[in-house]
Amino acid sequence: MCGRFMFEPQASPEIQRIYDLACQSGAKPATGEVFPTDLTAVVVSQQQNIIVTTMPWGFPGFQTNQNIINARAETLEQKRLFARPFQTQRAVYPTTGFFEWNQVKEKYWFNYTPTPQPLYIAGFYDYFSQKRHGIIITTKPNAAVAPIHQRMPLLLSKKQISPWLKDIKFARQLLTQEQPPLTATLKSKQNQEG
Structure with a gap:
C-alpha cells in the first residue's frame, strides 16, 4: 500500500517545474506530505501531448466516505473499476519520495538516495461526477x-x-518489472496509520 508521499517543489528544479505547470492548470496541488483525497499534481497524456494537471488522490468507494487510493498491479485488469481507466487513462504521480509503515507503526520514507530526488509513481485516473480522480x-x-x-x-x-x-x-510489461533499489529512512515512531 502507498498511503502517503512527499511532494516538495523546493527540493528539485524538476519538481518545481511540475508544480508550476500544475498551478497553471488552475489549482494548486498539495505540497509537503500528501494525503489521500488531497489535490495532487499528476502527469497525463491528452491528445498525444503530455501535460501536468491536478486531481484528487483516490477513487470514491462503494460506501460513504470510502476512498480507494491503490490498485494492485497483479490484478488491476481483472477489476471492473480499474481495467478500463488503466487501459486508456494512465497517469504519473511526481513525488519526492513515499512513506510506508511497519507493523509497529514506525514510519519510513523511501527514495533513491537519503536526500529528496524526483521519484515517479505509476497510476491512472477516471471520472466521477465529471471530475477526474x-x-x-x-x-x-x-x-x-x-x-x-x-x-x-x-x-x-x-x-x-x-x-x-x-x-x-x-x-502492461511495466506492471511486472522489478523495482529499482531504494534507501529507507526512519521518520518517526508515532502511532500513525499507514
Missing part, C-alpha cells in the same frame, strides 16, 4: 521495502513516463 498502482516490494511493508508503489524512471502514458503494451 487518480489512483496509485502498487506492486511487490523490493529489498528495501520488503522488511517494512508487503507492498510498494510501482515506480517509473523519467524516460519511462511517455511510453507509460501512451503505450498500453509497454504499460
